[in-house]
Amino acid sequence: MRTSSTIRTRGTVKRTTRAAAALAAGALALSLTACGGDEDNGGGDGGDEGGGAKQPASSVTLPKLDGESLEVAAVWTGTEQENFKKVLAEFEKRTGAKVTFVPAQDPIINFLGSKIAGGAPPDVAMLPQPGAIKQAVDKGWAKPLGAEATKELGENYSQGWQDIGKVGGKQYGVYYKAANKSLIWYNAQVFENAGAAEPKTWDELLNAAQMVYDSGVTPFSVGGADGWTLTDWFENVYLSQAGPEKYDQLAKHEIKWTDPSVKDALTTLAEIWGKKDFVAGGASGALQTEFPASVTQTFTGGDQPKAGMVYEGDFVQVNIGETKAKVGTDAKVFPFPAVGDTAPVVSGGDAAVVFKDSKAAQALATWLASPDAAGIQAKLGGFLSPNKSIDSSVYPNEVQKKIAEALVAAGDDFRFDMSDQAPQAFGGTPGKGEWKTLQDFLKNPKDVAGAQAKLEADAAAAYGG
Known part of the structure; x- marks a missing residue:
């Protein structure tokens, strides 16, 4: 899973008050606390078992496209790619x-750009x-999205999720997949042995x-080889500590x-x-650990894993699914x-x-804006959709269901x-x-001023002053 960043944006996500943010965070906390029991892991095979529910009858209208061929580009690999292909297969079945x-590179x-320069752009790309x-x-x-895709988007998405797909007031993006990136996953047996809550x-x-450290297990696993995990750490700390207004200002380089x-x-x-010893492998070890390994090493080895906790989003469940741990019991x-x-x-x-x-391309965008499409991948696990029309019972375990809700x-x-x-x-x-710079800071976290100076120099150059 990668959610890297690119060019300058002025995403128009609605500004919120601290009270509203607290309400959202509180709802999430309540939901996750309520989860428990022996749940299926997040890497399910897509059978009807996961949640036991099927999507309602189709409500999206698609044209017949017999003989048409399309290409869809995305950076997704492994299970994530395979699950998305099942969504595309249903589109093929319905349209012909x-x-x-x-597969795209990040x-x-x-x-x-290279595809377009070569005269072979994909019909649709997942950005x-x-x-x-x-x-x-x-x-x-x-x-821009056509009328049918825009209509489907308007029926199924909140205004905020519509707005971040707009440029210059026109709708270009359908946020098919979302991520809740404010979660910390932990090895339940490690916490129990340590007496930690x-x-x-x-x-x-x-x-x-x-x-956790006193019980003999390193507390945190950090996938520092992938710099985006470190930016996510920073963003959560900064948003909570500095507040949403400062967060918006820093995101736009207004401060x-x-x-x-x-x-x-x-x-x-x-x-x-x-x-010292709070990060598995120390800084050097973390900087050689890619994100998938940061997850699997937290849930491999029973109650003596390489680390007791790992920070990242709901998509961690895909990687937990590669271990014997079960979400909701072994992995909480x-x-x-x-x-x-x-x-x-x-x-x-x-x-x-x-x-x-x-x-054909507009029809595919319409399909991806529908609850029918998102519901297929939601059932398969390791996936979260901002589509409010999805029946949450299709999610494969109670943890994922509550995160989605x-x-x-x-x-x-x-x-x-x-x-x-x-x-x-x-x-x-x-x-x-x-x-x-954050990788360097992980290596030398005493140099706060140096990290700030480097971040500002790079930001100023990238934002144009």
Whole structure:
């Protein structure tokens, strides 16, 4: 799973008050706390078992497309790709079209540029950032959604999720897939052995980590080889500590990365990243650990794994599914704890964008905006949709169901991933910008001022001053 960032954006997610953010975070906390029991893992095979429910009869109207061929590009791999192909297969069945999945490289906007330069753009691409949508529009690559797709989107999505797919007031993106990126997953047996409870505040998280450490298990697994995991850590701390207004300002580079609020967030992060033996393998080990391994090593080895907790979004369930651990029993989850007044609610997502303005491409966008399409992948696990018309009972376990319900209930009360709103050179390129500076900071968390200076220099260059 990757939700990297690209070009500059001005995503129009609705600004929320602290009270609204607190309500959304509270709903999530209540939902997750209520989960338990022996649940299926998130990597189900898509049978009717997961949740036992089927989607209602189709409500989306699609044209007949016999003989038409389409290409869909996305950076998805492994289980995520295979599950999405099942959604495309149903589209083929309903329309008669033939759809080919084209594996893309990250950052996808560069991949698309090479395809377009070669005269072979895909019909539709799944873009993991609002910034990528804007760049595609600015370059004249993306095509506005047609009437049917826009209608389907309006019926099934909150205004906030519609708005982040807009550029210049026109609808370009269908946020088919979402991510709740304010979750910490933990090995239930490790917590039980340590006598640790699910924390609600940052101080309680540090106390739980100390208890896990004292029990003989390293507290945290960090996938530092993938710089985007580190930006997600920062964003949750920053949103909770600095508040949504500052978050929006920093996301647009209206305040500098040398601002005291950034210093506070980095100093807070250092309380974990800089604590000796709190990160599996230390900084050097974390920087060699890719995201999937950061998950599997938390839930492999019974009650003596390499780490007791791993931070990342709901999509962690796909990787948990590669182990013997079961979500809801062996692998449990709590909302990212409040660092400031309220707990953070950070979201990401992948939007379907049309690159060939054909009847078939527009039909596929309409399909992906429907509850029928999202319901297929929701049943398969490791997937979250902002589509409010989905029957939540299709999700394969109670944990995923409650996360999905909380996301829909939050409406527009969330913040989109900050690095996904940044120019690609700053927020979404391996070995550069924010990814690289936070990797360096993980290695040397005492150098807060140095990290701030480097972040600001790179941001200023990427944003154009």
